[in-house]
Amino acid sequence: MANEVLVKEGTHIGLGVSGSFSPADAGTQWVSSIGVVLTLSALADGAGRQSDKMDLGATRARRYALLAAVDFTGETPTSGEILHYYWLPSTSTTQGTGNVAGNSGADAAAPGGALGSITLAEFALQGIFIGSFVNHDGAVVQNGPVGVFEPPTRYGQLLVINDSGDALEADDVENHHALIPIVDEVQ
Amino acid sequence: MSARLIVEELRSDPGDRGYSGMDDRAVVAELTRSDITRSRELVAGSEVIEAIDDAELATLQRNARGAVSDLLNLYAETPIYVGQATRDMLDGHFPPGTQTHAALHALYVETISRAHEIGIQGRVRVGWVTDARRVLREEPLRAAAQAAGERFHGEPSGAACEFGDGPGLSHSIPERLGTHLCWGHIQELTQETGKRALTRAALDPDPTAQATSVTPDDLLNEVLAEMRSR
Numbered sequence: 001m002a003n004e005v006l007v008k009e010g011t012h013i014g015l016g017v018s019g020s021f022s023p024a025d026a027g028t029q030w031v032s033s034i035g036v037v038l039t040l041s042a043l044a045d046g047a048g049r050q051s052d053k054m055d056l057g058a059t060r061a062r063r064y065a066l067l068a069a070v071d072f073t074g075e076t077p078t079s080g081e082i083l084h085y086y087w088l089p090s091t092s093t094t095q096g097t098g099n100v101a102g103n104s105g106a107d108a109a110a111p112g113g114a115l116g117s118i119t120l121a122e123f124a125l126q127g128i129f130i131g132s133f134v135n136h137d138g139a140v141v142q143n144g145p146v147g148v149f150e151p152p153t154r155y156g157q158l159l160v161i162n163d164s165g166d167a168l169e170a171d172d173v174e175n176h177h178a179l180i181p182i183v184d185e186v187q
Numbered sequence: 188m189s190a191r192l193i194v195e196e197l198r199s200d201p202g203d204r205g206y207s208g209m210d211d212r213a214v215v216a217e218l219t220r221s222d223i224t225r226s227r228e229l230v231a232g233s234e235v236i237e238a239i240d241d242a243e244l245a246t247l248q249r250n251a252r253g254a255v256s257d258l259l260n261l262y263a264e265t266p267i268y269v270g271q272a273t274r275d276m277l278d279g280h281f282p283p284g285t286q287t288h289a290a291l292h293a294l295y296v297e298t299i300s301r302a303h304e305i306g307i308q309g310r311v312r313v314g315w316v317t318d319a320r321r322v323l324r325e326e327p328l329r330a331a332a333q334a335a336g337e338r339f340h341g342e343p344s345g346a347a348c349e350f351g352d353g354p355g356l357s358h359s360i361p362e363r364l365g366t367h368l369c370w371g372h373i374q375e376l377t378q379e380t381g382k383r384a385l386t387r388a389a390l391d392p393d394p395t396a397q398a399t400s401v402t403p404d405d406l407l408n409e410v411l412a413e414m415r416s417r
């Protein structure tokens with residue numbers, strides 16, 4: 001009898017700012033802690049942010065799900081607008097080595113430290129599109145799934161582009177994202 | 188490629204709009220203000236139909252009415268090229284002083300924004316302007332780095348590196364460390380951090396527990412403190 005290959009969840013990876021992360025509402029909290037720096041405070045409409053480079057592990061899941069929680073408290077996002085997400089694979093554990101467009105590998109306004117006169121839109125096109133989060137017009141924390149992707153390498157960064165219609169809340173108390181390893185397991 | 192269009196707009200400011208003295212939001216407002224009147228070469232057939240006054244159409248002689256009707260029947264669902272010949276023909280049927288003449292001539296012009304004029308459709312986002320300005324600020328720095336045989340890694344903060352002169356320009360990474368480092372020292376810091384992260388991961392019995400950043404803040408600060416104590 002053939003074995004079934006089912007899936008299980010690996011350890012969730014939280015992206016955000018650990019020193020600020022303290023969601024008031026458990027209903028929008030994807031993870032309990034932050035392991036990878038991604039500063040989204042006051043990210044302007046039309047602006048992008050790249051995370052620190054992260055290590056998915058010497059052995060990693062084939063696929064990862066990305067979940068978003070973005071804070072529009074005090075802001076006026078436009079219903080039906082979008083936040084875009086891309087994966088920037090890397091081949092090196094060293095932060096400044098082997099990164100898409102030669103970027104710094106650090107949490108920064110995107111494209112941070114990239115080579116050439118590259119715009120954010122051009123930088124995004126060089127990444128792997130994960131998916132979009134379509135926002136509504138509520139001035140609240142909004143959260144939901146973005147997509148599922150297959151990182152081709154062990155290391156990489158998340159790129160977030162805010163096309164929501166307004167800036168994000170000017171702190172990282174609620175802004176965070178979760179990468180969920182979808183681990184295949186032979187039964 | 189709207190950001191690239193904005194780069195060129197801000198670089199040359201061909202309309203002397205004074206972008207250099209505006210903040211990013213003011214630039215967006217300036218780009219999206221409808222203040223340019225230009226001639227239209229294409230109008231929808233339905234727009235022409237709307238512009239023609241029924242009573243004035245009825246006064247035309249049969250042949251002229253037939254010609255106008257043919258034109259509109261032909262183009263009702265498609266744009267009409269309103270070149271000078273077409274305008275002259277319509278003016279002949281609907282001379283100055285008629286309602287239709289005024290309505291048709293109102294169709295021949297449109298008021299648009301500068302963003303529309305340079306090819307940006309829809310919303311102009313603040314972040315695009317911010318990004319375009321970064322590209323422009325970095326241009327001379329890239330050229331200088333290239334001339335010096337260095338790689339360019341983003342615009343410098345203008346502040347001195349905490350550890351003194353080193354290779355590359357100085358950068359501000361306040362969210363991470365609250366200090367300024369040159370690229371060489373950033374490399375040194377992250378390389379040491381990377382080694383430590385690998386060591387820590389190697390000691391961790393749970394392979395999934397290493398699926399976090401190789402450079403968490405506490406680890407960076409730990410290594411930074413070590414570099415400061417040298």
